[in-house]
Amino acid sequence: MNQDLKRYTTSDFDEFPKEFRRNFMNCLSGFKSLCLCGTMNKEGLPNLSLISSVIHVGANPPLMGMLMRPETVQRDTIENIRKSGVFTLNHVNPKILEAAHQASARYPTGVSEFEETNLTPLLYDKFSAPFVQESVLRIGLHFQERHTILANATTLYVGKVVMIEVDEEVIRKDGFIDLEGLGSLTASGLDSYHSTNQIKRLSYARPGQISSEL
Amino acid sequence: MNQDLKRYTTSDFDEFPKEFRRNFMNCLSGFKSLCLCGTMNKEGLPNLSLISSVIHVGANPPLMGMLMRPETVQRDTIENIRKSGVFTLNHVNPKILEAAHQASARYPTGVSEFEETNLTPLLYDKFSAPFVQESVLRIGLHFQERHTILANATTLYVGKVVMIEVDEEVIRKDGFIDLEGLGSLTASGLDSYHSTNQIKRLSYARPGQISSEL
Numbered sequence: 001m002n003q004d005l006k007r008y009t010t011s012d013f014d015e016f017p018k019e020f021r022r023n024f025m026n027c028l029s030g031f032k033s034l035c036l037c038g039t040m041n042k043e044g045l046p047n048l049s050l051i052s053s054v055i056h057v058g059a060n061p062p063l064m065g066m067l068m069r070p071e072t073v074q075r076d077t078i079e080n081i082r083k084s085g086v087f088t089l090n091h092v093n094p095k096i097l098e099a100a101h102q103a104s105a106r107y108p109t110g111v112s113e114f115e116e117t118n119l120t121p122l123l124y125d126k127f128s129a130p131f132v133q134e135s136v137l138r139i140g141l142h143f144q145e146r147h148t149i150l151a152n153a154t155t156l157y158v159g160k161v162v163m164i165e166v167d168e169e170v171i172r173k174d175g176f177i178d179l180e181g182l183g184s185l186t187a188s189g190l191d192s193y194h195s196t197n198q199i200k201r202l203s204y205a206r207p208g209q210i211s212s213e214l
Numbered sequence: 215m216n217q218d219l220k221r222y223t224t225s226d227f228d229e230f231p232k233e234f235r236r237n238f239m240n241c242l243s244g245f246k247s248l249c250l251c252g253t254m255n256k257e258g259l260p261n262l263s264l265i266s267s268v269i270h271v272g273a274n275p276p277l278m279g280m281l282m283r284p285e286t287v288q289r290d291t292i293e294n295i296r297k298s299g300v301f302t303l304n305h306v307n308p309k310i311l312e313a314a315h316q317a318s319a320r321y322p323t324g325v326s327e328f329e330e331t332n333l334t335p336l337l338y339d340k341f342s343a344p345f346v347q348e349s350v351l352r353i354g355l356h357f358q359e360r361h362t363i364l365a366n367a368t369t370l371y372v373g374k375v376v377m378i379e380v381d382e383e384v385i386r387k388d389g390f391i392d393l394e395g396l397g398s399l400t401a402s403g404l405d406s407y408h409s410t411n412q413i414k415r416l417s418y419a420r421p422g423q424i425s426s427e428l
Binding site for chain 1: 218219220221222223224227230231232233234235236237238239240241242243244245246247248249267268269270271272273274275276277278279281303305308311312315316317318319320321322325330350351352353358359361363364365366368370372374375376377378379380381382385386388389390391393394398399400402403405406407408409410411412413414415416417418419420421422423424425428
């Protein structure tokens with residue numbers, strides 16, 4: 001039954017070359033969300049970073065989280081969130097995939113990833129973080145709380161959703177947003193990008209009942 | 215430019231019907247990982263739950279996290295992890311999609327979702343949590359730490375990866391696991407399931423350099 005599956009344990013992991021291990025372990029969590037995180041520093045310079053660790057935290061209040069790498073190097077995004085208290089998350093679609101990937105390059109502080117990637121910062125009064133104009137699902141958040149994972153010094157940043165801009169046509173009657181219709185992409189590992197094909201929606205599962213297609 | 219996007223703010227959210235709001239907010243985070251979480255109680259009854267909130271936490275040590283709903287109702291998975299200290303995450307593929315969805319039904323404590331869904335628990339000596347035999351990417355974890363989100367009482371459970379079983383053929387030379395080759399699925403919202411189409415892998419992004427396809 002399982003002859004075809006290869007087993008790896010901790011002692012194997014320790015023998016993996018560093019790059020192999022990084023790629024391998026980054027794939028285990030499955031497909032990931034793909035967002036551009038917009039922030040602004042106190043001089044008004046807009047900053048952009050590519051984030052694949054966004055999770056849904058709650059619907060009421062509406063909360064989202066993102067896990068950030070340890071702050072051992074300069075992290076403009078984190079610094080800006082701490083000072084301004086706000087950030088944006090903008091879904092990545094095929095038209096801006098290369099620009100989004102480029103936003104993951106480590107530009108020095110003082111350089112705006114918007115300029116470097118030719119993405120357009122969209123700024124609104126009373127909200128001190130830029131949205132990405134080329135994105136068709138844009139979310140504005142107020143920083144809420146953060147939690148540091150003791151095991152490796154990564155930090156979960158949780159924000160409260162205060163504003164959403166989205167193409168109304170992809171919103172179904174029951175509130176479901178057709179992300180595939182928007183062209184939102186998903187990522188795997190450190191560098192792989194994917195579009196999706198909806199298989200189906202299934203009705204709420206109950207014991208002893210077969211769910212139907214929605 | 216943006217005329218086509220509809221804007222929603224907090225006062226709009228508050229007017230959304232409850233079900234609409236749940237669906238809508240659950241879509242914002244983008245595409246999600248889709249795993250079956252296996253645990254076992256002290257009587258040896260295997261438990262299974264469907265989790266769409268798994269994130270990569272780190273490669274060295276290898277860490278993964280999953281966000282769990284508030285513990286206001288009986289949560290067998292959480293209870294079992296606390297007592298046994300271990301759990302498994304098993305990727306969902308098309309062959310077990312309906313069974314995986316059914317595992318999200320709220321069965322009473324004392325009923326095994328394995329039996330109810332006809333999935334096969336795979337048990338190994340010295341590891342007190344069942345893997346899902348029908349999954350072709352199975353991960354065994356030791357519970358490491360947990361963090362409660364103050365804003366809504368959800369809890370991030372972090373585990374250390376100690377064992378992986380995967381089809382060797384989908385592992386690339388650089389450690390990248392071809393999840394698409396495995397048939398791993400992704401989810402959106404509360405109930406939508408999707409397969410993926412790889413667009414491309416892009417080389418590590420550096421300032422002033424165009425990434426090439428890997």
